[in-house]
Amino acid sequence: MKKIFLLSAALSAFSLQAQFSVTIQAPADFKEQDAILYTLNGSKDIVFTKEQSKNNTWTFKYPKNYMGMMKIYFPNTNNTFNFISENKNVIVKLETENNKIKDIVYQDEANNIMSKLQEGSQKKDLILPALSQIKEYYKDNTEFGKALKDEIGRLSGTSNNVDQAQHPFIAYYNANYSKFLGNNEAAKKITQDEMINFIDKSNDMLETSSLLRPMLVAYLNTGGNTNVGASVDKLLDRLKVETPRGQTVLSELIDIFDVYDMKDFKDKYLTQAKNLKCTITDRLASTIKSNLNVELGAAFPNYKFQSAVNTTAKSLYDVKADKKVVVFWSSTCSHCESELPKLLEKYNDLKAKNIQIIGLSLDVDKDSYSKKIAAFPWVNDSELRGWNSSYVDTYNVHATPTYFILDANNKIISKPEHVGDVLDYFK
Structure with a gap:
């Protein structure tokens, strides 16, 4: 019994040591009840609680232990x-x-130091070159001139050295x-x-640091546009896609190819992900699922409207039409600004053919959204949560505008790239 008690006490002590708290304080007039804490896996925010x-x-x-972005x-x-955790309160x-x-x-202490370092780094990158040019005109x-010299010296000497043991x-x-x-020149020669x-040898902080995605983009750029496939294969062969690190990298690469409209590469590595016979991590499974949701011929997942206008329908499936055009857009999107008016010009012709348009907005500002949809007579809805909207993951949306054309049974029959492709489809 004594040994069991000692073991239990040791485990309890470890648990207490590994646990930390995040405390957020706000003024009394901040009208908010709920807060959601996220951790990070690659470039994907993961809901904790x-x-x-x-x-x-x-x-x-x-x-438990967690070092990284939250x-x-x-x-x-x-x-x-955003903020960081170093496994401390x-x-x-x-x-x-x-x-x-x-x-x-x-x-x-940790977030205070990180905030000051990032502020100093931004000033060094943005302000220092301008000050150096201005200095030429002052003695x-x-x-x-003395003040300029002092500030240039201070920014030039900004140090990123941090005690690794402490932070x-x-x-x-x-x-x-x-x-x-x-x-810097050293980074350009990597x-x-x-x-x-x-990427292969780094500890788990690579996934939680937010560095993984930009590193993969830099890696692909280093290999050149004509060697993308060879670069990816070389990386994945080293990492092994059966490992958690390999699957996270594979997931990130699929998303990168999606964002940059590199369809052939996206399809190749998405197929590789689907054909894996090993245990699939949650990160890669999420990427596979969101892509399966929007494949040609797939049933477009239903969406329950929040506060839709120009309809009495309660969900996307409740909108009855021979065909539907679903467009993900935003009032702050410059491409949407130029494309949606062209859709508006043909709206009556489309409606006469029993084709309905459904706009799902990634807006944040209610006033901006409301002013914009006043001109759009089709079905409009928004969660007003921007890229935190639930349909971003569900429908694998990486950019606005994004279009889908559905048949009467809500199956995806086309994924147009631009508004011109939408209008051509219905000719």
């Missing part, structure tokens, strides 16, 4: 912000105005961002083999 406000304070208990999302006011104080976050005050012995994630992030993605070796 949702908490309700207690006296405008949200407290999340994280039960995110808080307030779904009712559509506010979001995080305390954040928000300053708000009219239900919008104005400023974020980090009260824990060093003038008051303004392992910050040290990892800054060192590897500078080495592989920084705007080879594909060096990148492959890092």
Whole structure:
């Protein structure tokens, strides 16, 4: 019994050591009840849990070790912000105005350091070149010239060195961002083999750091446009797609090819993912599922409307038509600004053929959305959550506008690239 008690006590001590809390404090006039905590896997936010406000304070208990990027999302006011965890307590104080976050005050050491380092890095990249040019027009012995010289010296000397023992994630992030993605000569000389070796040998902070996707894009660019397939095969052969790291990288690459409209490569590696016989990770399974949802011939998943206008239908399936055009768009999207008016010009002709248009907006601002849809007579709906909208993952949406044409049974019969393709289809 004594040995069991000691073992139990040791396990309890480890559990307490591994656990940390995230505390968010907001002013009394911030009208929000719910907050959602996300972790990160590659470039994908993973929901951890949702908490309700207690006296405008949200407290999340994280039960295990986690070093990396995290995110808080307030779904009712559509506010979001990012921070880091180094497996220590995080305390954040928000300053708000009219239900919008104005400023974020980090009260824990790690986030305070990370915030200052990123601010200094941005100034170094954006302001330092301009100051160096301005300095040419002022003499060093003038008051303004001296001030310029001092500021240039300060920014030039900004250091990203961090005590790795005290702040392992910050040290990892800054060192590897500078080495592989920084705007410096050393980063430009990095080879594909060096990148492959890092991606293969790095610890789990690669997935939680937000560095993986930009590193993969940089890796593909290093190989050149004519060697994309060979570059990917070389990387995946080294990582092995049966491993969690290999599957995360495969998932990221499929999404990258989708974003950059590299259809042949996307189809090739999506097929490879579908044909895997090993255990599939949640990350890759999510990518496979969202792509299966929108394949030609697939039944377009139903969507329950939130507050649809120009219809009494309760869901996408309730809209009855011989054919439907579903368009994902946003009032802040410049391509939507030029394409949707062309759809509007032909709307009456399409409606006469019993073709209905359904617009699902990725807007955030209600006023902007409402003003825009006043001109659109078709079915319109929005969650007003931007890229946090539920249909982004469901329908594998990576850009706006994105179009789908459905038949009367809600099966996907076409995936037009542009509004011109939509109109040509119905000729």
